[in-house]
Amino acid sequence: xxxxxxxxxxxxxxxxxxxxxxxxxxxxxxxxxxxxxxxxxxxxxxxxxxxxxxxxxxxxxxxxxxxxxxxxxxxxxxxxxxxxxxxxxxxxxxxxxxxxxxxxxxxxxxxxxxxxxxxxxxxxxxxxxxxxxxxxxxxxxxxxxxxxxxxxxxxxxxxxxxxxxxxxxxxxxxxxxxxxxxxxxxxxxxxxxxxxxxxxxxxxxxxxxxxxxxxxxxxxxxxxxxxxxxxxxxxxxxxxxxxxxxxxxxxxxxxxxxxxxxxxxxxxxxxxxxxxxxxxxxxxxxxxxxxxxxxxxxxxxxxxxxxxxxxxxxxxxxxxxxxxxxxxxxxxxxxxxxxxx
Amino acid sequence: xxxxxxxxxxxxxxxxxxxxxxxxxxxxxxxxxxxxxxxxxxxxxxxxxxxxxxxxxxxxxxxxxxxxxxxxxxxxxxxxxxxxxxxxxxxxxxxxxxxxxxxxxxxxxxxxxxxxxxxxxxxxxxxxxxxxxxxxxxxxxxxxxxxxxxxxxxxxxxxxxxxxxxxxxxxxxxxxxxxxxxxxxxxxxxxxxxxxxxxxxxxxxxxxxxxxxxxxxxxxxxxxxxxxxxxxxxxxxxxxxxxxxxxxxxxxxxxxxxxxxxxxxxxxxxxxxxxxxxxxxxxxxxxxxxxxxxxxxxxxxxxxxxxxxxxxxxxxxxxxxxxxxxxxxxxxxxxxxxxxxxxxxxxxxxxxxxxxxxxxxxxxxxxxxxxxxxxxxxxxxxxxxxxxxxxxxxxxxxxxxxxxxxxxxxxxxxxxxxxxxxxxxxxxxxxxx
Numbered sequence: 104x105x106x107x108x109x110x111x112x113x114x115x116x117x118x119x120x121x122x123x124x125x126x127x128x129x130x131x132x133x134x135x136x137x138x139x140x141x142x143x144x145x146x147x148x149x150x151x152x153x154x155x156x157x158x159x160x161x162x163x164x165x166x167x168x169x170x171x172x173x174x175x176x177x178x179x180x181x182x183x184x185x186x187x188x189x190x191x192x193x194x195x196x197x198x199x200x201x202x203x204x205x206x207x208x209x210x211x212x213x214x215x216x217x218x219x220x221x222x223x224x225x226x227x228x229x230x231x232x233x234x235x236x237x238x239x240x241x242x243x244x245x246x247x248x249x250x251x252x253x254x255x256x257x258x259x260x261x262x263x264x265x266x267x268x269x270x271x272x273x274x275x276x277x278x279x280x281x282x283x284x285x286x287x288x289x290x291x292x293x294x295x296x297x298x299x300x301x302x303x304x305x306x307x308x309x310x311x312x313x314x315x316x317x318x319x320x321x322x323x324x325x326x327x328x329x330x331x332x333x334x335x336x337x338x339x340x341x342x343x344x345x346x347x348x349x350x351x352x353x354x355x356x357x358x359x360x361x362x363x364x365x366x367x368x369x370x371x372x373x374x375x376x377x378x379x380x381x382x383x384x385x386x387x388x389x390x391x392x393x394x395x396x397x398x399x400x401x402x403x404x405x406x407x408x409x410x411x412x413x414x415x416x417x418x419x420x421x422x423x424x425x426x427x428x429x430x431x432x433x434x435x436x437x438x439x440x441x442x443x444x
Numbered sequence: 445x446x447x448x449x450x451x452x453x454x455x456x457x458x459x460x461x462x463x464x465x466x467x468x469x470x471x472x473x474x475x476x477x478x479x480x481x482x483x484x485x486x487x488x489x490x491x492x493x494x495x496x497x498x499x500x501x502x503x504x505x506x507x508x509x510x511x512x513x514x515x516x517x518x519x520x521x522x523x524x525x526x527x528x529x530x531x532x533x534x535x536x537x538x539x540x541x542x543x544x545x546x547x548x549x550x551x552x553x554x555x556x557x558x559x560x561x562x563x564x565x566x567x568x569x570x571x572x573x574x575x576x577x578x579x580x581x582x583x584x585x586x587x588x589x590x591x592x593x594x595x596x597x598x599x600x601x602x603x604x605x606x607x608x609x610x611x612x613x614x615x616x617x618x619x620x621x622x623x624x625x626x627x628x629x630x631x632x633x634x635x636x637x638x639x640x641x642x643x644x645x646x647x648x649x650x651x652x653x654x655x656x657x658x659x660x661x662x663x664x665x666x667x668x669x670x671x672x673x674x675x676x677x678x679x680x681x682x683x684x685x686x687x688x689x690x691x692x693x694x695x696x697x698x699x700x701x702x703x704x705x706x707x708x709x710x711x712x713x714x715x716x717x718x719x720x721x722x723x724x725x726x727x728x729x730x731x732x733x734x735x736x737x738x739x740x741x742x743x744x745x746x747x748x749x750x751x752x753x754x755x756x757x758x759x760x761x762x763x764x765x766x767x768x769x770x771x772x773x774x775x776x777x778x779x780x781x782x783x784x785x786x787x788x789x790x791x792x793x794x795x796x797x798x799x800x801x802x803x804x805x806x807x808x809x810x811x812x813x814x815x816x817x818x819x820x821x822x823x824x825x826x827x828x829x830x831x832x833x834x835x836x837x838x839x840x841x842x843x844x845x846x847x848x849x850x851x852x853x854x855x856x857x858x859x860x861x862x863x864x865x866x867x868x869x870x871x872x873x874x875x876x877x
Contacts, residue, residue, distance in 0.1 A: 152555065152558075152559065153555035153556060153558065153559045154555065156510065156551040156552070156554065156555055157548065157551045157552035157555060159514075159551070160543060160547050160548045160551045160552075162514075163514060163517060163543045163547060164540065164543045164544060164547075164548075166517055166518070166521075167517065167536070167539050167540035167542075167543045167544075168540050170517075170520065170521065170528065170532055170535075170536030170539060170540060171532070171536035171537040171539070171540035171541075172536075172540075174528050174529055174531075174532020174533060174536050175529050175532075177520075177521050177525075177528050177532060177536065178521060178525035178526065178528040178529040178532070178838075179525070180521065181518065181520075181521025181522045181525060181528070182521065182522060182525035182838040182839060182840070185522050185838070185840060185844055185848075186844060186848075188518060188521075188522060189518070189522065189848050189851070192514060192515060192518055193851065193855060195511065195514060196511040196512070196514070196515075196855065196859070197855075199507060199510060199511035200507050200508065200511055200859060200862075200863075202507070203503060203504060203506075203507035204507070204862060204866065207504070207866050207869075207870070208866075208869075249529075250839055251839075399532065399533045399536070399537070399608075399609075400533050400603070400604075400608040400609055402608070402609050402610070402612070403533045403534070403537050403608070403609045406537065406609070406612055407537050407540060407541075410540070410541055410544060410545075411544065414544040414545060415544065418544065418548045418549075418552075421548075421549075421552060422548070422552055425552055425555070425556055428556075429556070429559060429560075440559075440561075440562070441561075441876070442558050442559065442561060443559075
């Protein structure tokens with residue numbers, strides 16, 4: 104029972120991470136396309152500025168919760184996906200410092216260097232997370248000892264790449280919508296036009312990914328066993344359609360929230376299909392790392408559940424407060440603020 | 445080199461580099477909060493400028509502390525996966541608690557603080573930086589509870605082929621961890637105090653903003669002196685705790701080979717581990733080691749020869765690191781005390797101020813060597829008495845770890861150089877008018 108609760112929590116933590124960091128990873132990747140001059144680039148930095156760090160903590164927590172609740176899964180996943188995860192880490196490091204470093208020396212070359220780091224450091228994590236999770240969905244070559252028998256380039260198979268593209272497009276749409284929320288005028292118009300194209304791209308990629316999932320994974324087994332679960336993908340589709348409907352009305356805030364819901368439900372869709380596996384084995388289903396054979400002791404699960412039930416709502420409460428409190432548009436006046444990025 | 449040695453080196457690089465930034469984060473967040481609180485209390489605009497100026501340096505430093513911290517969490521999985529499996533039940537939960545309790549608060553409110561100077565009342569704004577300061581120190585507490593468990597594991601049972609949690613309160617109230625926390629944060633506060641004193645000294649020597657920097661200096665000198673004195677007490681208590689829980693580490697710290705009572709301490713010694721003795725030892729202070737280790741001049745202190753060679757940590761490195769740490773710690777007390785005594789007219793002591801500019805490096809060195817004593821001194825154990833480091837390493841190809849280690853060194857050197865340059869640049873620039 105506790106294992107199942109923790110499995111759900113594990114899915115929720117990853118979903119919230121994708122939903123929050125998704126927009127700044129997507130916006131960072133899109134920056135060269137969206138910003139035409141230095142002023143617009145600074146607006147983009149400042150639109151993410153107060154939020155990206157708090158968003159990234161959800162990754163630390165999703166990782167930490169995996170470590171605490173399912174240490175075997177943590178060990179197998181991080182050991183097996185060594186090169187991919189360290190690449191992700193290096194990218195996140197470069198992205199993180201680019202915010203702080205960029206404005207500290209007044210030279211165009213210096214700024215371009217950190218702009219490049221922001222773009223690569225945003226695009227690569229989006230892609231790698233998609234590739235990694237798609238490979239998890241279709242099963243990793245792990246034996247009964249949890250030893251990984253694949254290679255880094257083996258992750259770049261058709262389904263893995265489809266997952267990567269899905270994440271990139273999904274995050275870019277989320278990011279473009281965020282910029283439309285945070286800006287006005289020309290930049291908002293450009294963000295909105297990009298969002299329209301990305302929405303169409305997401306529709307195509309998502310359908311493609313679903314078809315491939317049907318062919319390449321066992322994700323649908325749970326849905327056949329428990330038809331009630333179809334509510335989740337239905338909600339994802341509804342959220343995706345709502346995103347477009349709000350975009351057409353120029354209600355970017357609501358469109359962004361619908362896009363957030365899309366990301367949440369797409370993640371829930373895969374996690375529900377995965378259960379009880381955390382890391383299915385492609386060598387033999389019996390070797391899979393599951394919520395039951397990877398779990399911590401009952402005592403640890405209980406204590407950690409207590410911590411999560413108290414702390415996660417508190418975190419959500421103050422992070423929501425921050426988003427509401429700092430909700431205004433980023434304007435030229437904000438760029439003149441002495442602490443601005 | 446094999447995967448084990450490469451992984452150990454990689455962990456050492458990642459941790460020691462991370463810990464170049466953490467102490468200043470811990471201490472300077474508090475000092476910035478103090479300056480801003482003084483502004484709220486007195487309305488003296490110099491204190492607002494102080495909060496902004498030191499806050500800016502805090503942020504340049506903070507950025508690297510945050511991004512290099514993620515590396516550490518990742519590495520337990522990537523390079524020490526068998527460790528993660530074996531003790532994740534306890535260790536993993538402590539890391540997760542750290543993230544939910546502290547890391548969110550720190551990372552969320554640093555952005556709020558930065559962007560709301562003109563959006564909220566001064567009292568509210570000061571409250572934000574206090575949240576950051578408190579959160580980063582809570583973060584240190586949980587990380588050190590986790591490290592304390594590796595040093596002196598308590599509250600667990602061996603079950604299902606791994607260490608499982610048995611008594612959570614025992615883990616949280618582990619005395620070893622409590623002492624480690626106090627010793628580490630005091631060290632961090634000293635470092636931050638010396639950082640502020642050193643940067644202030646630079647400007648005082650140039651007669652730049654003398655009033656402003658005297659105020660900064662004065663607060664920092666009091667702060668550094670209080671914690672430099674406290675550091676001696678927590679250091680002494682930690683030594684006693686190590687003597688009781690990790691006798692091999694204590695023996696290595698003093699290069700003490702033969703078990704005996706009434707053990708003296710040699711003020712000068714050169715370890716000769718190959719021949720299991722010291723090639724030189726002079727200037728003995730009678731009974732001092734017994735007294736320091738057990739607070740009893742006649743106490744028996746175990747020598748390294750009581751442990752098989754395979755169970756001994758590397759003696760020379762620990763012995764030297766320990767001496768450097770203690771020597772520097774003592775020197776810092778005197779430097780801080782002088783600054784505090786003369787704080788009213790500190791600009792009249794240019795020799796001291798010049799010294800203090802360079803003294804910024806000293807607490808960094810003391811802290812890093814202190815961690816060498818703590819972590820290398822625990823070897824060959826990763827969890828003392830429970831798991832050997834050699835049994836903890838991941839299953840990886842040597843080339844994978846060699847490449848990642850090279851990448852870490854290259855990336856960290858690049859970022860470290862930039863961060864150092866930016867800190868120096870903005871420290872020299874001084875506060876905005």
